[in-house]
Amino acid sequence: MLSTSPAFKENARKAINDAGLQKALARTKPQFHGKRAKAVAGLPEFERLRDIGRDIKNHTLAHLDFYLETWAANVERAGGQVHWCASADDARAAVLGICERVGARTVTKGKSMISEELGINEHLEQHGITPVETDLGEYILQLRHEPPSHIIGPAFHLNREDWEESFRRAHTDLPADRVFHERRDILTEARAKLRARFLAADVGITGANFLIAETGSSVIVTNEGNGDLTQTLPRVHIVLASLEKMVPTLEDATNMLRLLARSATGQDFSVYTTFSTGVRREGDLDGPEEYHVVLLDNGRSAMLGTEFQDMLRCIRCAACMNHCPVYNVVGGHAYGSVYPGPMGAVLTPTLIGVDQAGNLPNASTFCGRCESVCPVKIPLPKMMRHWREREFERHLTPATVRTNLALWGFVARRPGLYRLVTRIGAGALGWLGRRRGRLSRLPFAGGWTAGRDLPAPEGDTFFARYAREQRGKGGRA
Amino acid sequence: MSAETDAGRATILGAIRRHLHRGPLPEDQAAMLRARLAAHPRHLIPARSRLPRAGQVALFIANVEKEFGSVARLPDASAVPAAIADYLAQQNLPSEFVVAPHPELQAIPWAERPLLKLRTGRAEASDLVSLQQGFAAIAETGTLMLPSAPERPTTVNLLADTALVLLRASRIVGAYEEAWDLLRAERIDAMTGGFMPRNVMLVTGPSRSADIEQTLELGAHGPRRLHILLLDDDEEARAAPDAAAPGISAP
Numbered sequence: 001m002l003s004t005s006p007a008f009k010e011n012a013r014k015a016i017n018d019a020g021l022q023k024a025l026a027r028t029k030p031q032f033h034g035k036r037a038k039a040v041a042g043l044p045e046f047e048r049l050r051d052i053g054r055d056i057k058n059h060t061l062a063h064l065d066f067y068l069e070t071w072a073a074n075v076e077r078a079g080g081q082v083h084w085c086a087s088a089d090d091a092r093a094a095v096l097g098i099c100e101r102v103g104a105r106t107v108t109k110g111k112s113m114i115s116e117e118l119g120i121n122e123h124l125e126q127h128g129i130t131p132v133e134t135d136l137g138e139y140i141l142q143l144r145h146e147p148p149s150h151i152i153g154p155a156f157h158l159n160r161e162d163w164e165e166s167f168r169r170a171h172t173d174l175p176a177d178r179v180f181h182e183r184r185d186i187l188t189e190a191r192a193k194l195r196a197r198f199l200a201a202d203v204g205i206t207g208a209n210f211l212i213a214e215t216g217s218s219v220i221v222t223n224e225g226n227g228d229l230t231q232t233l234p235r236v237h238i239v240l241a242s243l244e245k246m247v248p249t250l251e252d253a254t255n256m257l258r259l260l261a262r263s264a265t266g267q268d269f270s271v272y273t274t275f276s277t278g279v280r281r282e283g284d285l286d287g288p289e290e291y292h293v294v295l296l297d298n299g300r301s302a303m304l305g306t307e308f309q310d311m312l313r314c315i316r317c318a319a320c321m322n323h324c325p326v327y328n329v330v331g332g333h334a335y336g337s338v339y340p341g342p343m344g345a346v347l348t349p350t351l352i353g354v355d356q357a358g359n360l361p362n363a364s365t366f367c368g369r370c371e372s373v374c375p376v377k378i379p380l381p382k383m384m385r386h387w388r389e390r391e392f393e394r395h396l397t398p399a400t401v402r403t404n405l406a407l408w409g410f411v412a413r414r415p416g417l418y419r420l421v422t423r424i425g426a427g428a429l430g431w432l433g434r435r436r437g438r439l440s441r442l443p444f445a446g447g448w449t450a451g452r453d454l455p456a457p458e459g460d461t462f463f464a465r466y467a468r469e470q471r472g473k474g475g476r477a
Numbered sequence: 478m479s480a481e482t483d484a485g486r487a488t489i490l491g492a493i494r495r496h497l498h499r500g501p502l503p504e505d506q507a508a509m510l511r512a513r514l515a516a517h518p519r520h521l522i523p524a525r526s527r528l529p530r531a532g533q534v535a536l537f538i539a540n541v542e543k544e545f546g547s548v549a550r551l552p553d554a555s556a557v558p559a560a561i562a563d564y565l566a567q568q569n570l571p572s573e574f575v576v577a578p579h580p581e582l583q584a585i586p587w588a589e590r591p592l593l594k595l596r597t598g599r600a601e602a603s604d605l606v607s608l609q610q611g612f613a614a615i616a617e618t619g620t621l622m623l624p625s626a627p628e629r630p631t632t633v634n635l636l637a638d639t640a641l642v643l644l645r646a647s648r649i650v651g652a653y654e655e656a657w658d659l660l661r662a663e664r665i666d667a668m669t670g671g672f673m674p675r676n677v678m679l680v681t682g683p684s685r686s687a688d689i690e691q692t693l694e695l696g697a698h699g700p701r702r703l704h705i706l707l708l709d710d711d712e713e714a715r716a717a718p719d720a721a722a723p724g725i726s727a728p
Binding site: 024027028031043044045048049052056062063064065066067068069070072074077078079082083084085086090134135136137140153154155156159160163183184186187191194195198199213214215216217223224225226228229232233243248249250251252254255257258265267268269270271272273274275276277278279280281282283284285286287295297301302303304305306 | 485486488489490492493494496497498501502506507510513514517518519520521523524525540544578598599602617618620625626627630631632634635636653654657666667668669670671673674675676677678679680681682683684685686687688689690691692694696697698699700
């Protein structure tokens with residue numbers, strides 16, 4: 001996918017004025033928040049499971065080489081093959097190589113963000129192989145030539161009329177005047193169309209939510225069952241997995257699974273949680289004859305031992321974006337990257353460079369909700385701050401921002417001056433807003449006051465009030 | 478293994494070790510990690526499934542129903558043909574179905590219901606109804622554990638519009654970890670020498686999607702209906718009143 005992250009500000013402006021997107025966001029936001037809250041409230045142990053989840057991932061990352069080697073040996077024991085791919089190019093070549101070797105014409109696909117990261121669909125199409133997305137959301141996006149706008153609800157930004165219009169345009173063999181009475185009719189049509197694709201496919205490609213070292217398994221989590229049909233029916237199954245998906249044992253994976261669905265969709269457990277281990281066994285009546293895992297690094301190993309290592313704990317539940325006030329206003333496409341929202345703001349600069357993605361870690365109010373809902377407690381705001389620091393160090397920050405930061409720094413390093421300036425500022429703003437208690441216009445802050453009022457200070461600075469209260473306390477003590 | 482893969486492997490492992498500021502793990506540390514894998518310690522198990530047998534069965538049933546599945550409790554295997562015939566009639570479905578080649582399913586006295594038409598084997602896309610054998614089930618979330626085997630094909634879990642599963646109440650456990658223990662204890666995989674079959678599906682309710690306007694619709698690509706035939710072979714659990722699961726509120 002071509003990144004439009006450098007145009008984030010322009011993208012965001014468009015998104016705010018996109019009536020269809022705003023309708024979708026208004027519909028979705030209460031669901032994003034309410035469902036997780038209800039699921040978490042139903043499990044009193046949830047907070048402790050989060051700590052355990054964080055510790056499992058930290059333990060695994062500290063010994064990642066050991067667990068990868070153990071896992072790979074177990075994959076091979078089960079008749080599978082691991083393709084170690086340091087770069088996106090290596091991974092694309094590995095996938096294409098397998099497809100060409102087996103003479104694949106069509107490939108069905110389960111939902112995979114790694115596939116988006118690699119641009120697998122475009123790559124296969126360029127070589128005459130037809131990829132077919134089978135997750136309902138991904139399917140319509142493929143029909144519309146759009147990237148996903150959310151990592152687990154890729155088409156949440158579409159409204160029912162978009163679905164009907166795309167289906168009429170794509171399924172031209174069906175009567176043009178057919179009526180979609182309910183959403184169910186749209187689903188039924190997709191099911192029938194895709195059933196034929198599942199049966200005809202030569203290769204099935206899925207992602208992986210987890211890799212398990214103990215057993216050499218890959219795990220996928222779906223509600224539709226499309227991932228299972230994708231990996232069961234064709235002769236060849238290819239798993240796309242980045243190396244941080246590793247966990248040591250089934251018990252470790254189980255702890256992560258108790259966190260994943262609750263954080264993602266607010267379900268206690270997804271409908272299908274499936275563990276795949278190698279090829280069809282002797283006597284089995286179904287299942288693939290070849291099992292490949294394309295193991296992708298693509299910059300992740302370089303995050304180890306740095307201030308970004310914690311990001312590798314991410315289990316891609318999307319809770320951070322679901323609860324992000326910025327994402328809830330601009331949606332996913334504005335980020336212009338494969339991974340949107342807070343997790344994307346941290347991960348994207350490592351994938352495409354902070355020079356390209358510098359806007360993303362700046363698109364945050366640092367309210368901290370992302371970290372507060374993260375099932376593995378990734379300090380997302382802290383890491384966005386690290387990216388801002390790197391951006392500043394590399395002189396990528398715009399000149400006006402740098403000048404203002406320098407000015408602020410000059411004042412902030414001089415406590416006497418700082419107090420004087422803030423006292424004058426707070427006094428002046430308090431005087432200006434003395435009647436209404438708020439300010440609707442402010443010089444240099446038109447962008448901020450265009451959408452809301454600034455509450456007027458009450459004429460006093462924090463320092464002054466704090467000093468007064470300390471004196472009061474001292475008197476009593 | 479190809480030369481490219483060998484090079485890729487060395488590159489990736491080398492990069493990991495370089496960034497972790499160490500070489501390959503010393504033998505004593507590797508031995509500790511191998512011991513952790515061998516012991517596969519359990520973590521915190523939520524208290525909700527720690528119940529007497531009858532409570533676990535009731536919790537399982539309540540969770541299946543919460544997730545839009547249904548359960549029929551039957552005294553023994555001889556009641557299965559009539560229960561299936563009744564269910565299919567009730568749902569207005571044809572009395573034809575594919576049956577997994579599991580001995581437990583083959584032993585059912587099908588002849589008592591000559592109008593039921595059975596085919597034994599894996600499922601095909603044209604099958605409307607399928608019957609699978611449940612290896613175990615997890616009360617914590619109303620989840621079935623269905624490991625693949627010659628007698629338990631994966632397609633039987635997936636392709637039909639209506640999935641029936643025969644489950645013994647004695648195979649309902651509280652937490653996922655207990656189901657893993659059953660798998661570890663009872664299965665040997667001839668290919669790996671381990672216990673994992675090619676595929677283990679944990680199934681919680683019928684297939685669904687909320688991709689269209691975040692509105693839940695059942696029957697996306699997998700079964701639209703999941704109906705569990707629960708054999709009451711557990712003395713202690715039989716005391717369970719039908720829908721009195723503690724700690725579960727109706728959806």
